[in-house]
Amino acid sequence: MEAIQKKDIRALTREELRSFFLERGDKAYRGDQVFEWLWKKGAHSFEDMTNLSKSVRSMLMEQYVINHIEVDHMQRSKDGTIKNAVRLHDGLIVESVLIPTSKRTTACVSSQVGCSLDCKFCATARLKRMRNLNPDEIYDQVVAIDRQSRLYHNRPLSNIVFMGMGEPLMNYRNVLKAIDKITGDEGLGMSPKRITVSTSGVPKIIRKMADEEVRFKLAVSLHSAIDEVRTSIMPFNATFTLSDLREALEYWYQKTKSRITYEYVVWEGVNDRQKDVDALVEFCRFAPSKVNLIEYNPIDDGDFRQADDIAIDMYVDALEAAGITVTVRRSRGKDIDAACGQLANKS
Numbered sequence: 001m002e003a004i005q006k007k008d009i010r011a012l013t014r015e016e017l018r019s020f021f022l023e024r025g026d027k028a029y030r031g032d033q034v035f036e037w038l039w040k041k042g043a044h045s046f047e048d049m050t051n052l053s054k055s056v057r058s059m060l061m062e063q064y065v066i067n068h069i070e071v072d073h074m075q076r077s078k079d080g081t082i083k084n085a086v087r088l089h090d091g092l093i094v095e096s097v098l099i100p101t102s103k104r105t106t107a108c109v110s111s112q113v114g115c116s117l118d119c120k121f122c123a124t125a126r127l128k129r130m131r132n133l134n135p136d137e138i139y140d141q142v143v144a145i146d147r148q149s150r151l152y153h154n155r156p157l158s159n160i161v162f163m164g165m166g167e168p169l170m171n172y173r174n175v176l177k178a179i180d181k182i183t184g185d186e187g188l189g190m191s192p193k194r195i196t197v198s199t200s201g202v203p204k205i206i207r208k209m210a211d212e213e214v215r216f217k218l219a220v221s222l223h224s225a226i227d228e229v230r231t232s233i234m235p236f237n238a239t240f241t242l243s244d245l246r247e248a249l250e251y252w253y254q255k256t257k258s259r260i261t262y263e264y265v266v267w268e269g270v271n272d273r274q275k276d277v278d279a280l281v282e283f284c285r286f287a288p289s290k291v292n293l294i295e296y297n298p299i300d301d302g303d304f305r306q307a308d309d310i311a312i313d314m315y316v317d318a319l320e321a322a323g324i325t326v327t328v329r330r331s332r333g334k335d336i337d338a339a340c341g342q343l344a345n346k347s
């Protein structure tokens with residue numbers, strides 16, 4: 001006899017759960033009870049749902065599973081950063097990071113197992129993209145980090161960045177569903193303004209986000225405003241060129257009036273010339289923007305090296321002179337390979 005493929009009950013909405021019980025001649029509020037167990041109380045087993053009768057629990061068990069993540073391994077850095085290796089229900093692993101500063105705790109979460117893109121400087125790019133994360137797997141990473149923030153830093157999570165493994169706009173629908181749950185009253189009730197989706201720049205989806213009037217923030221990993229250079233380090237730029245990206249970002253700004261953040265690393269011999277600086281200043285002019293100059297953390301082969309302070313100062317001076325906000329961000333969690341671009345399931 002063929003085994004019945006059980007469905008993940010967490011894929012059902014509250015309404016679907018209510019209908020499920022109604023269709024079986026039971027009360028709709030049973031659906032609410034199950035929903036609360038799954039989302040408010042974080043139940044990992046039907047056995048835990050103690051206000052349901054034994055027969056209801058068995059019936060659910062026959063038809064459904066509760067897929068959930070497990071923090072398989074946790075590493076704590078000297079600076080308070082925590083890196084989690086998160087095991088998914090099918091055994092695959094992704095990583096997520098808690099980044100504390102004096103004022104905030106930020107969760108950096110993954111959206112794909114591996115990545116569909118192939119940025120040359122990124123450790124995740126070495127892993128083949130295995131699959132997209134589903135909305136619950138993204139949401140669960142946030143919940144796990146919120147717990148760690150309360151436990152180790154005595155405060156709730158304050159911000160979320162989609163800057164872990166994967167390109168979030170290549171898994172846009174699921175990222176959006178996860179954000180709905182994170183911001184919804186039935187989830188964490190967090191403000192969308194505290195969430196940043198960081199993309200390498202997929203013009204079509206940026207336009208879609210603008211049309212859907214999403215309320216979270218947008219960051220773009222730019223790293224160069226010269227097509228040739230950007231294509232050499234981010235090969236998909238040959239398809240999604242800077243002019244396409246710029247048009248999409250202009251559209252985004254017209255629709256949302258939300259400032260764009262550019263993430264930018266300066267590498268020795270790659271983008272440390274005056275003409276690289278000038279191109280970035282020019283690229284930033286069309287809409288209010290902010291540039292984060294991020295410290296680079298070398299990955300194993302060491303092909304990319306962070307440029308010296310002279311190059312960084314050259315960028316800072318030119319951006320400030322053009323009236324563009326610029327910050328220089330030091331990386332955290334370097335001792336546990338939890339810094340930007342280092343997530344590669346090594347732990």
Ligand code: SF4
Nearest residue numbers: 115119122124125166
């Ligand atoms: S930098 Fe981001 S988009 Fe590029 S390969 Fe790494 S995870 Fe993917």
